[in-house]
Amino acid sequence: MHMLREGHVTAGLIGIVWAFVMAITVSVTLSFASGLGFRPGGIGCLILGLSGGLAALYVRDRLVLFAGFVLVAVALLFTPVTPLVFGEDVPMQWRLAAAISFGVFSIWPLKVMLVEAHPGTLTRHAFEDAVIRFLTGFGYIIFTAIVLIPFYVMVMTSLKSQQALLRNPLDFSIELSRGWDLFTSYTELFGQFGFGSYLWTSFYVSVLTVLITLAFSVPGAYAVARLRFKGRAAFSRSILLIYMVPMIVLALPIYIAFSMTGLRNTIPGLILIYPVTTIPVALYMLQGYFRGLPVEVEEAGLMDGLSRLQVILKITLPLSLPAMVSVSLYVFMIAWNEFLLAFMLLDDPSIFTLTRGVAMLNSSEIPRQHLMAGAVIATIPIMALFLGLERFMTKGLTAGSVKG
Amino acid sequence: MTSPTPPTTRGALERREARLAWSLLLPTILIVSLVIILPLLSIFWISFKPVGLADLRPVAPMIRESLRERSGQMVVEYRVRNSSQQKEITGLGFTDTLHDGVAILELPEFCAVDGLQLRCEFGDVPGGFNERVRIPVALDGDAEALEEIVEGSAPAGYGTGDNILTNTEFTLENFARIFDGDEFLSVLWATIFYTVFGTVGALVVGLFAAMLLNKSFRGKGVLRGLYLFPYVSPIIAVAFTWVTLLDPFSGSLNALLIQMGVTAGPINFFGQRPLALIMVTVFEIWRYFPLSFLFILARMQSIDTDMYEAADMDGASPFQKFWYLSLPMLLGILSVLFLLRFIWTFNKFDDIFLLTGGNAGTRTLTVNVYEQAFAVSNIGAGAAVAVVIFATLLLFSVFFFKYISQEEGL
Numbered sequence: 028m029h030m031l032r033e034g035h036v037t038a039g040l041i042g043i044v045w046a047f048v049m050a051i052t053v054s055v056t057l058s059f060a061s062g063l064g065f066r067p068g069g070i071g072c073l074i075l076g077l078s079g080g081l082a083a084l085y086v087r088d089r090l091v092l093f094a095g096f097v098l099v100a101v102a103l104l105f106t107p108v109t110p111l112v113f114g115e116d117v118p119m120q121w122r123l124a125a126a127i128s129f130g131v132f133s134i135w136p137l138k139v140m141l142v143e144a145h146p147g148t149l150t151r152h153a154f155e156d157a158v159i160r161f162l163t164g165f166g167y168i169i170f171t172a173i174v175l176i177p178f179y180v181m182v183m184t185s186l187k188s189q190q191a192l193l194r195n196p197l198d199f200s201i202e203l204s205r206g207w208d209l210f211t212s213y214t215e216l217f218g219q220f221g222f223g224s225y226l227w228t229s230f231y232v233s234v235l236t237v238l239i240t241l242a243f244s245v246p247g248a249y250a251v252a253r254l255r256f257k258g259r260a261a262f263s264r265s266i267l268l269i270y271m272v273p274m275i276v277l278a279l280p281i282y283i284a285f286s287m288t289g290l291r292n293t294i295p296g297l298i299l300i301y302p303v304t305t306i307p308v309a310l311y312m313l314q315g316y317f318r319g320l321p322v323e324v325e326e327a328g329l330m331d332g333l334s335r336l337q338v339i340l341k342i343t344l345p346l347s348l349p350a351m352v353s354v355s356l357y358v359f360m361i362a363w364n365e366f367l368l369a370f371m372l373l374d375d376p377s378i379f380t381l382t383r384g385v386a387m388l389n390s391s392e393i394p395r396q397h398l399m400a401g402a403v404i405a406t407i408p409i410m411a412l413f414l415g416l417e418r419f420m421t422k423g424l425t426a427g428s429v430k431g
Numbered sequence: 432m433t434s435p436t437p438p439t440t441r442g443a444l445e446r447r448e449a450r451l452a453w454s455l456l457l458p459t460i461l462i463v464s465l466v467i468i469l470p471l472l473s474i475f476w477i478s479f480k481p482v483g484l485a486d487l488r489p490v491a492p493m494i495r496e497s498l499r500e501r502s503g504q505m506v507v508e509y510r511v512r513n514s515s516q517q518k519e520i521t522g523l524g525f526t527d528t529l530h531d532g533v534a535i536l537e538l539p540e541f542c543a544v545d546g547l548q549l550r551c552e553f554g555d556v557p558g559g560f561n562e563r564v565r566i567p568v569a570l571d572g573d574a575e576a577l578e579e580i581v582e583g584s585a586p587a588g589y590g591t592g593d594n595i596l597t598n599t600e601f602t603l604e605n606f607a608r609i610f611d612g613d614e615f616l617s618v619l620w621a622t623i624f625y626t627v628f629g630t631v632g633a634l635v636v637g638l639f640a641a642m643l644l645n646k647s648f649r650g651k652g653v654l655r656g657l658y659l660f661p662y663v664s665p666i667i668a669v670a671f672t673w674v675t676l677l678d679p680f681s682g683s684l685n686a687l688l689i690q691m692g693v694t695a696g697p698i699n700f701f702g703q704r705p706l707a708l709i710m711v712t713v714f715e716i717w718r719y720f721p722l723s724f725l726f727i728l729a730r731m732q733s734i735d736t737d738m739y740e741a742a743d744m745d746g747a748s749p750f751q752k753f754w755y756l757s758l759p760m761l762l763g764i765l766s767v768l769f770l771l772r773f774i775w776t777f778n779k780f781d782d783i784f785l786l787t788g789g790n791a792g793t794r795t796l797t798v799n800v801y802e803q804a805f806a807v808s809n810i811g812a813g814a815a816v817a818v819v820i821f822a823t824l825l826l827f828s829v830f831f832f833k834y835i836s837q838e839e840g841l
Contacts, residue, residue: 049827054691058690059687060684060763064690066690066692067691069796101726152746152748152749155749157749165652166639166640167643170643170658173656173717174657175657176676177661177672177676180672180675181669181675193681195686196681196685196765197686197687197690211438243458243459244459246455246456246458246459247456247458247459249455250451250452250453251456252455254448254449254451254452254455255449256448262456263834267828268468269463271774271775271778271827271831272821272824272826273778273779273780273797273820273824274778274803275797275820276471276820277466277470277471277802279470279475279477279813279816280471280473280477280832281470283473283487286475286487289584298464299466302462303462303463306459307463335451340483359566361662364664364667366665367780367781367784375626382665382667385665385667385668385671386785389671395534395675395681398671399671399672402667402669402672403668405665406665409663410660410662410663413656414656420663421655421659421725426589
C-alpha cells in the first residue's frame, strides 16, 4: 500500500491504465464511426502511459507537456511499439487523426488527475485525490459509452441497407450518396407495415390510459391523503402491495377471462386493463403530493362555504398541477412502453400498438434494419417528451418510486 | 371538578368525512378488485385444474344454415357441429325461425315445427360430432331473394358442454410438474442469480453514477438526462437493440471484439450457458441503474455540506469522507432501493423474454409462467408457477413493511 503512494508509482500506474482506456476508447469510437480496423497496441500504450504519467509530474509547462506527448504518440505510430494498431486499409489521415486524438485525450486528463501529485511520497489526501480523479474520468467515459453505443447502433442500423450490414457489421458511416434512400426502412414501415396506424393506436391508448387513471386516482389519492377514516393505513399499504404484484401473474387469468368474453384482441379490452396497472402508482404518487400541500388553504376554503368536492376542484387540483403533469407523463410512459399485455392480448395486425408492432418485426424474414427502425419510431416520441419535460419526468420517476 | 375528556363516540362530522372518503375510493376499489383481486383469486383456482390452452375455447354447438339445390330438390341444410373434438355436449339442439314462402315438405323424426318455430333435438353428442340435416322445401317466390332471407336469420343452438374451468375436478398434477427435479432447480437458480446480482449491480452502478454527477459543472444536466435514457426508452426497443448488437453473426460487438483480437471467433452472448444468464443480468443492470442513480443523487444533494467542511477541517481524506459520512447517510435510501428493486427484479418478465425467450438457462420463475402456459400449452402449470411467485412475494412484502420506514417517503 505504501509503495502505491510513492508519487512516481501512482503517476505511472494511473498513466498506464488511462492510456489503455483512451486507446480502447479511440479505437472503438473510430471503428464505429468509420468501419475501419483500429485496435490498441499493448506495448505502445504501456510506454506512452508510463512516460505520460511521469512527465505530468515533472513538466510544469502545459503547452510543452501536451505538444511533446502528442508528438511522441504520432512518432510511435511508425515504429513497432505503436499505441494504436491499424488494419491494412486505414488511410493515413485516419491514422494521424487517431494518434492525435489519443495523445490529446491521454495527456490532458492525466495532467488534471495528477494535479496534486508530486515526486516523493504522497500524502493520503493527494493520493486519494488522484485516484478519485482517475475514477471520475473513467466513469464519465464508461457511462457515456454504455449508454450511447446501443442507441447509436439502433439509429445507424436503421439507416443502413441489408447488404452494407452483412458486408461489415462495424461500418456505421452514413452513405450520404444514397440521399433519401437512407430512410427506406422508415418509408417501408409506414407504408407496407402500417406503422402510422400503430403510432396512432399507441398514442390514443396511452392518452386514454392517462385520463382514466387520473379520473380514478385523484379522488382516491385525496381521500387517502386528507380524509380521516377507519382503514386508511391498511388501504395505503394495500396500494403498495398491489403495486408489487407482477404483471405476468395477472396476465394469465386476464388472458383467460378476455378470451372467454371476447375482449381479447380488442382495443377496449386493452384500455380496460392498462389504467388498472397504473392506478396504484398514480394513487401513490398523488397522495404523497397532496399530503405536502398546506391544509390551511383547504380549511379556509371549507370555512368560506365550499363543499369538499369544490375544495378539491378549486383549490387542491390547481395547486397540484405540477404533480399532475409528472404523474401524467409517468403513466403515459408506462402505457406507451407496455409490451407484455399488448403482446398477449393483440393478434390482429390492424389494431396493434407500437410495441406489439415492433415485436412483430422480430422475425427472421424481416431484415434487421426494419426492426431497428421500428425501435427508433417507438423510442423517439417518448424521448422527445422526456427531453422536453425532463424536470417533470424526473420528478415523476422519483415519486413513482420503483416501478419496473 | 371533572377534567374534560375527549368524546368516545364518533360524531356526525367524522362519520360524514369517512363516508365521503369511501365514496371517493369506491371507483378505485371496484376496478382494482375486478381486475387485480379477482384474477389473483382465479389463479389459485386454475392452478389446481388440469387445464390446457385448448380448453379455453368453450365447448359449444356450432350451427350453420344454408338454402341450396340438391339433386333437383331445394333443401334447407343445417350443419350441426360440436366445437370440441373431445368433450361431449349434453342436450344439443337448435331452433330456427321459418319464413313465408318456404314450405317444409318433410321433417326428420328428431325435428318438430311449432308455429313458425323449427326445433331439432339431438340429445347427448360426443366430441367431434358433425352432422348435416337436410329438410326438403318448396319455394314460393324468387329463389335468390329467399336464400338471402333464410340464410340471414341465424339458427340458435343450445346444449351445455362441460367446462373444465368451472367443474369440480381438481388435481395436484400442476404443482408436481413444476417442482419436478432438475428443471425446477435450474429455474430457481436463474431467478436467484438474476434477482440478486441484478439488484446489487444496479445499486452499485447507480451509486457510482450518482457520485460522478454530485458536483456542479457545465453539461451536468445533459449527462443526467443521457444517463436516464436506458430506463426511459421502451423495453422492446432497447432489448432488440442489444440482441442486434450482440448477434453472433451480424452483431457489431462481435465484429469489434474479433477485430481487436479479444476473441478468435464470434461469441453467442445470448445463446450459451452460463453466459446468457450473465448477459441478461448485465442488461438488467444497464437498464435499471438510472433509477437508483436518480434516487441516490437526490439524497446526496440533500446532505448537509457543513458535515464535509468539518471533516475537511479534521483532515479526513476523500475516501474516509465517503466511507464514514456519505455512505451512512445514504444507507436508508440504499436499503429501500434494495428491497424495492429486489422485488421488481424478481417480477421482471419482459426483459428476459425479449432477450433470450428463456433459453440457455435464463428461464426465471416469471418466464416459466409464460413458458408453461403458452409454449407447453399447459395453463394449469403456468398458474401454479404464478402461485409460487405470489407466495414468494407475500414473504418479501412482510420484510418490506417491516423495514421500510414511512420517513423515507416510500
